[in-house]
Amino acid sequence: MFLKLCAYLALSICLAGVFHRGLRWFTLRIGPEAEGAGFLDRFKAGAKAFGAMIVNPRRLGSVLWTLLFEVLLQVHILKQNTWRWLTHMALFYGILLLVVLHALDNWITARIFSNYASTLNPFLFLRNLLGVLVVFGVATVVIRRRADGRPRSKKRASDRVALVLLSLLIVSGVVLEAFKIVSPSIFETMARDYMGDDPDEIAALKVYWAKDFGVAFEPPPPAGDNDLLASGQKLHQDYCASCHSKPQAAVLSYPLARALKPVAVRLDRLRPDLVFYYLHYLAACGALALLPFSKLFHLLSAPLSLLVRSGGDAASDLPINRPARRVLGLDACTHCGVCSLHCAVSPIYRVISNPLILPSEKTGALAAIAGGDISEAGCAAFSEGSFICTGCGRCTRFCPSGIDLQDLWQASRIDLKRTGFGSVHDWIRTRSAAEWAQIARARKAVVKPATALDRATVSLADNPESFSACVQCTTCTSVCPVVAASDDPKRDLDMTPQQVMNLLRLQLKDMALGCRMVWDCVTCYKCQEHCPQGVRVADILYELRNEACRRFTVIPKKGVKLPDA
């Protein structure tokens, strides 16, 4: 009764959670589209588009294709990596079939097979085999994640709990079955229920079951009496065999049962089978309740994401539907890290240790931003990572859940720009060069201490030799295309290139950091190429930008409007 209540409670929590997550697809917003559209409009548009996909015969074809090849056979994973596919197949089918055919055996398996009994082959063997698959899957995941050097950051708390619950579920299931195999008290109860009270019959059955079914009895039944064994076997055929196959088929539980046999009788009094049954059942309830709140949700969201993708990408969809696709995509992320494994800018993470450079870490941060649940520092870190991304598209190509990551990054960059968390080139413009000079002077004391890597870097702007040869001939200024494109360089650029070099000669570097010239430089290197004195003008301008990025982080004020470029 208690367990049934737990099951219903878990189911209710699960359904409520799934409903809540689904609602978010139509209430949260990522990207500039669907502005002013409320939940109802977005839901109707989304439902219509999804419905059109199913009803249209050509589209339905691709939907079925995706269902078969991507959701069920996961061919797109096989094409990338055989081991990853094998591992995921083992986990996917192991867990799915255990849920459908074992957890729901009363509703499903018993209805299909009229002779079903959980202790009967092939069900007994298959259940254990599925357990083996799951164990194999989890073990392989753990080993491969350690070995393949995938750049990743910390696990989320809910994912840890999910892993613990799943492990508990499998382990408790195996232990439960093992105790059931050896338990003498369960034997007694079953014998009386299904055979009768005749002590001679029970004694004969005991002999047979002690020998062939691994039950532990205290005292052990007499061995060597072949007549008793034969009659026990006949009784077994009459009363037990229709539900019980030999337990050796339980490839996971039987070895454990044999190991437990010496202590089984002593433990029997504590009813370990009940203890582990409760553990097993409650672990299942826990996992069910946790499903919508952890990566377990990808069981629903990843197939949905793959199906949605089969109908076309975000760019081909109506603008009103794009935010929903994006939030769904974030829900489909399992934090597997395959995207980061192939990310073109992952080497930059080795130098600038901001984990939000990596796509697998950005998804979590973006979900927090969309939900309005992130700090300013978090936004700034996400911004830095977002604008390092070069849009190469590899993450999207490799994502096993079919998330349109490229679209997510493009849309979130627009959001970042609009909320004052754009790239350095955006927010550096919000203050004048003089204001940045003041901030630079104030922040001198709190600059992060240079790491060994910084010290080993080229340093031009602080080295007088870099520009001591500058004679202010203004050649760099006269060849600069940015200067040439301006009607009023003083107004548009604050300083021309040779004026910036002059500031450095006067050791007024802080005054140069915020000059427009530094940030409108197009990096064409004409200044450096034409300088008759060999001053590395363009390299120095790069260094000033590097220094500004190191010393300043975006400090937007709420509602700040960026001036037009």
Added chain:
Amino acid sequence: MRYLYFPGCKIASHLPQYDLATRSVLGAFDISLDSAELNCCGYPARDLDFTAAVFSSARILAVAAKKELPILCPCKCCFGSLKHADYWLRHQPGLRHRIAAMLREEDLSWEPGVPVRHLLSVLVEDVGLDRVREKIRKPYTGLPVAVHYGCHALRPAEVTRFDDPLAPTIFEKLVQTTGADPVDWPLRLDCCGYPLWGKNDRLSLKLMEKKLSSAHMAGARVLITACTYCQLQFDTVRSGQETLPILFPELPAVLVTQFLGVAMGQSAGALGLERNHIAWTASPA
């Protein structure tokens, strides 16, 4: 001839026709292109952190060293970035040691002397103008064209060693083999403006406009690019502005391998011409 092909980040997702055309043209000269999953050259990150950019390029140089292959870059920004990394690693022992330590973690090491070649250098110097001329089937017979050098392969010449930075000729020599007539235009060595796209869009477009105006006034009918960024600027960005009509639409921008490929008799489909936003139909002058 074998090269490690390094297309960079933008080609696959934003300019696939450059890949198609380059492979098509180089294939005709029996050049084999080894592929590997390579990281970003680091050029876009150079504004943020110098070491990050150098490490990114150093990693690619190290992979090429391991494979004992020269690198072929279709993009001039990638080419320049690799050259800069090579330069600074050769001249700064401190930087070299730190980068070497990071590369060691992946069982890689940087060696000086990995040849880094831009597509133009491969065609003009490695293949040779004579062999290119031999393959021309449909010469352009005097079509006036503007070749656009861009910046990051030319300058700083001390680092890139690509051609004479003040009076380069490599691009014109290649185009002349097709029978086209490269015009002399004042802004031919100026930047296309793409590095400022997304940072100062107005200025980026202004620089592009000045370039196009200069080419147009010199009488060119086609603008030829040999860099991903440059083509993105003169084709994609130029045609993608909602509030701005296409500037000088009679002057389409075309990739060098597309231009060369058509003259070699290759099909428009093999060269990805239909993916160019501003259509160019190669008709004799």
